[in-house]
Amino acid sequence: MPAISKTINKDLKEERDKVKFNIEEFTNWFYGGSEKVLEKRKIENYFLSDKSLNLETDTSYLSYKEKYEEAIRRSCIVYPKMLKLHQELGGTEEDFRKIMDNLRYTMSAIQKEGNPFMLHFGMFTVTIMNLANDEQLSEWLPKCVNCEILGTYAQTELGHGTFIKKLETTATYDPKTKEFVLNTPTLTAYKWWPGNLGHTVNHAIVMAQLYTKGECCGIQPFIVQIRDLETHKPMPGITVGDIGNKVGFQTVNNGFLAFNNVRIPYKNMLMKSSKLSEDGTFIKPKNAKQNYGTMVFVRVYMIMDVVVNMSRAATIATRYSMVRRQSPINPNDEVEPKIIEHMTQQYKIFPAIAKVIIYKCMADNLRNLYQQITLEGTKGSFERAPELHALSCCLKAVCTNDAAKTTEILRLACGGHGFLNSSGFADNYKNATAAQTYEGENTVMLLQTARFLIKSFTKAKNGEKLTEGVFYLNDFVKRNGKREPFDDSIRGILRAIQAAAAGKISSAWKHIEEKKKFLTVEEATNQTGIELIRCAELHCYVCLLQTGIEEIEQIIKNVSPALREVFKNVLELYAIDNVLNMIGDILQHVDMTNADIDKLQKRLEAVLTFFRSSAIGIVDGFDLSDAVVSSTLGTYDGNVYENIFEAAMKSPLNQEDVNKSFHLYLKPFLKSNL
Numbered sequence: 325m326p327a328i329s330k331t332i333n334k335d336l337k338e339e340r341d342k343v344k345f346n347i348e349e350f351t352n353w354f355y356g357g358s359e360k361v362l363e364k365r366k367i368e369n370y371f372l373s374d375k376s377l378n379l380e381t382d383t384s385y386l387s388y389k390e391k392y393e394e395a396i397r398r399s400c401i402v403y404p405k406m407l408k409l410h411q412e413l414g415g416t417e418e419d420f421r422k423i424m425d426n427l428r429y430t431m432s433a434i435q436k437e438g439n440p441f442m443l444h445f446g447m448f449t450v451t452i453m454n455l456a457n458d459e460q461l462s463e464w465l466p467k468c469v470n471c472e473i474l475g476t477y478a479q480t481e482l483g484h485g486t487f488i489k490k491l492e493t494t495a496t497y498d499p500k501t502k503e504f505v506l507n508t509p510t511l512t513a514y515k516w517w518p519g520n521l522g523h524t525v526n527h528a529i530v531m532a533q534l535y536t537k538g539e540c541c542g543i544q545p546f547i548v549q550i551r552d553l554e555t556h557k558p559m560p561g562i563t564v565g566d567i568g569n570k571v572g573f574q575t576v577n578n579g580f581l582a583f584n585n586v587r588i589p590y591k592n593m594l595m596k597s598s599k600l601s602e603d604g605t606f607i608k609p610k611n612a613k614q615n616y617g618t619m620v621f622v623r624v625y626m627i628m629d630v631v632v633n634m635s636r637a638a639t640i641a642t643r644y645s646m647v648r649r650q651s652p653i654n655p656n657d658e659v660e661p662k663i664i665e666h667m668t669q670q671y672k673i674f675p676a677i678a679k680v681i682i683y684k685c686m687a688d689n690l691r692n693l694y695q696q697i698t699l700e701g702t703k704g705s706f707e708r709a710p711e712l713h714a715l716s717c718c719l720k721a722v723c724t725n726d727a728a729k730t731t732e733i734l735r736l737a738c739g740g741h742g743f744l745n746s747s748g749f750a751d752n753y754k755n756a757t758a759a760q761t762y763e764g765e766n767t768v769m770l771l772q773t774a775r776f777l778i779k780s781f782t783k784a785k786n787g788e789k790l791t792e793g794v795f796y797l798n799d800f801v802k803r804n805g806k807r808e809p810f811d812d813s814i815r816g817i818l819r820a821i822q823a824a825a826a827g828k829i830s831s832a833w834k835h836i837e838e839k840k841k842f843l844t845v846e847e848a849t850n851q852t853g854i855e856l857i858r859c860a861e862l863h864c865y866v867c868l869l870q871t872g873i874e875e876i877e878q879i880i881k882n883v884s885p886a887l888r889e890v891f892k893n894v895l896e897l898y899a900i901d902n903v904l905n906m907i908g909d910i911l912q913h914v915d916m917t918n919a920d921i922d923k924l925q926k927r928l929e930a931v932l933t934f935f936r937s938s939a940i941g942i943v944d945g946f947d948l949s950d951a952v953v954s955s956t957l958g959t960y961d962g963n964v965y966e967n968i969f970e971a972a973m974k975s976p977l978n979q980e981d982v983n984k985s986f987h988l989y990l991k992p993f994l995k996s997n998l
């Protein structure tokens with residue numbers, strides 16, 4: 325075995341010495357202030373320093389069952405610690421949020437293939453908080469918060485996930501006993517997919533069609549106990565289990581669930597929005613989509629998950645590219661360059677770093693918007709709910725899709741070693757790609773946003789008031805759809821993308837109108853689907869760039885000159901990379917010449933060169949510990965080859981010189997060929 329030295333890699337040190345801005349100042353911005361950074365480090369250390377977690381074990385070699393058992397063991401260490409910390413901090417909702425925000429990063433070091441308790445706070449408790457009336461809240465919330473029970477969110481069925489109106493599980497009200505009777509009438513009515521459901525939780529929010537007085541009143545949320553609290557056996561009439569191996573999320577324990585005349589008390593239907601009186605009279609909610617609130621909540625918070633995911637991947641690829649040397653640029657150069665010297669390598673990595681920062685701005689903004697609009701909802705005003713729904717849908721789709729694509733690009737940037745499980749890209753990719761499907765399949769999400777855009781365009785044409793996020797449609801209508809002149813300032817680039825988005829929305833609108841002459845509006849909309857999803861994507865790029873510009877204009881007023889340059893360049897790189905990637909859409913609606921495109925290409929190359937000396941500072945500034953980065957290629961010390969070697973030594977095959985398969989198969993096979 326070679327001698328393994330563990331000092332900081334000198335190539336990486338040389339890169340860090342060249343960084344011109346204060347990395348801690350960047351970190352303070354990234355986490356919202358120096359106090360929050362200290363708090364984050366403390367919380368992370370509080371969990372990760374616990375030796376009983378055995379984080380050194382490479383769980384990727386465990387069997388499916390062992391992985392699950394180890395994940396449960398770890399969660400049963402983490403959650404009591406979390407509850408203790410919550411009490412120590414003060415026990416408020418704000419303290420809880422603090423811990424959860426930090427656990428977003430920390431959990432990726434502990435549960436690489438998913439947390440078997442994630443749905444408990446992530447959806448079960450959230451649904452109770454959003455949809456329970458006061459009486460129900462006081463009964464259930466303490467049990468949730470203290471983890472006396474564990475729950476999940478059981479909505480999707482074998483036959484339906486997207487079109488939830490057609491879910492088949494029934495909850496029929498029996499006024500005589502004041503109970504609901506739950507049934508799974510068909511195979512396709514089996515609940516299928518809910519996380520943590522298989523063998524972990526003992527309660528679930530079950531979304532089921534409410535029947536009362538012989539009528540169906542649509543899907544409503546019910547709290548159902550599915551396992552005995554003592555024996556953990558399924559409750560009478562309940563069939564529950566694990567759905568089996570998947571592409572990723574191996575330890576999330578996604579499950580199935582069926583009901584055979586399962587009776588639950590009247591008080592177990594969550595009644596903050598829809599209500600049922602004891603005699604069985606149904607009272608509609610003020611806003612028909614209130615029951616979808618938990619999905620909106622999760623979509624909003626998923627943008628932050630994308631930031632965590634992409635910051636990890638960008639950290640790995642950046643550090644590795646500054647340590648790895650290969651392929652002289654001039655054939656006679658004696659010393660091979662760091663692979664980051666190759667321009668194409670910079671183009672793979674630096675736009676990803678810029679996106680982490682822009683997405684972080686967006687995630688924070690969206691969360692604030694969510695909180696404002698939820699507050700308005702508690703006061704009975706739902707006017708802005710469609711705007712939040714439209715924004716969260718397109719961001720969920722665009723950002724999760726980008727996280728998956730970017731992880732793959734960054735994996736490729738690490739060549740062969742990027743394909744090692746120990747590089748950390750596999751877990752990142754599997755989590756990112758799952759997010760494209762769960763919580764609303766991405767195409768379906770884009771079509772929801774497009775529906776809002778088409779409605780908004782009609783309003784713009786009729787001179788009606790628009791919501792702020794789509795004001796740019798007014799400009800397009802005022803211009804009468806005339807082409808926008810190109811101006812290469814950052815705000816000019818935003819106007820170009822707005823013109824492309826508005827132009828696309830206008831042409832989709834026109835095509836729907838044309839098709840409506842022969843088809844129903846729904847058929848016409850379906851036929852225009854390809855254009856519609858592009859409308860939603862372009863609108864999303866508008867929102868992201870606009871937020872990036874507005875946020876960075878504020879940030880640069882409050883940071884040192886050196887960090888100001890970094891943020892300006894982040895915006896420049898993000899904007900130019902964006903516009904060059906959608907040149908086809910831009911050219912349709914903006915007067916842009918070849919010379920303009922050449923100029924943008926040169927600016928791209930220039931800004932990549934600026935990034936060359938800042939990139940390591942930025943990724944170090946993400947402040948991800950080695951445990952969170954979880955990669956042989958991305959450790960802070962840059963000892964890539966030593967890490968790869970050590971990880972290989974953990975292979976179970978390397979624990980013996982000769983594997984038994986030699987005697988059983990190889991030897992007889994070789995002998996037979998003599």
Ligand SMILES: CCCCC/C=C/C(=O)SCCNC(=O)CCNC(=O)[C@H](O)C(C)(C)COP(=O)(O)OP(=O)(O)OC[C@H]1O[C@@H](n2cnc3c(N)ncnc32)[C@H](O)[C@@H]1OP(=O)(O)O
Nearest residue numbers: 442446479485486487488489613616709710713762763764
């Ligand atoms: C810790 C986290 C771990 C996460 C693990 C994963 C969990 C899960 O995956 S849970 C299951 C998630 N499932 C989904 O996301 C299902 C996706 N489907 C839907 O969201 C909906 O079915 C739909 C939006 C695609 C359609 O709903 P439907 O009721 O059929 O809609 P209509 O066509 O009748 O009406 C559309 C109408 O409603 C507005 N709208 C829809 N959703 C919302 C909302 N959440 N908030 C506000 N408004 C909403 C929509 O804008 C339309 O409005 P109009 O155009 O004015 O008619």
Ligand SMILES: Cc1cc2nc3c(=O)[nH]c(=O)nc-3n(C[C@H](O)[C@H](O)[C@H](O)COP(=O)(O)OP(=O)(O)OC[C@H]3O[C@@H](n4cnc5c(N)ncnc54)[C@H](O)[C@@H]3O)c2cc1C
Nearest residue numbers: 477478479480484485486517518519758762763764765767
């Ligand atoms: C890892 C993971 C975790 C999950 N966790 C949970 C959970 O905890 N709880 C829960 O209840 N569910 C959960 N789900 C289920 C998930 O929410 C659904 O799978 C998801 O909403 C997609 O629905 P679907 O499977 O019905 O897809 P489908 O709707 O069948 O999609 C299949 C294809 O049809 C297309 N399609 C469908 N409808 C339309 C349309 N109207 N217009 C155009 N194209 C359309 C889609 O774009 C897609 O290409 C999870 C799923 C996964 C993968």
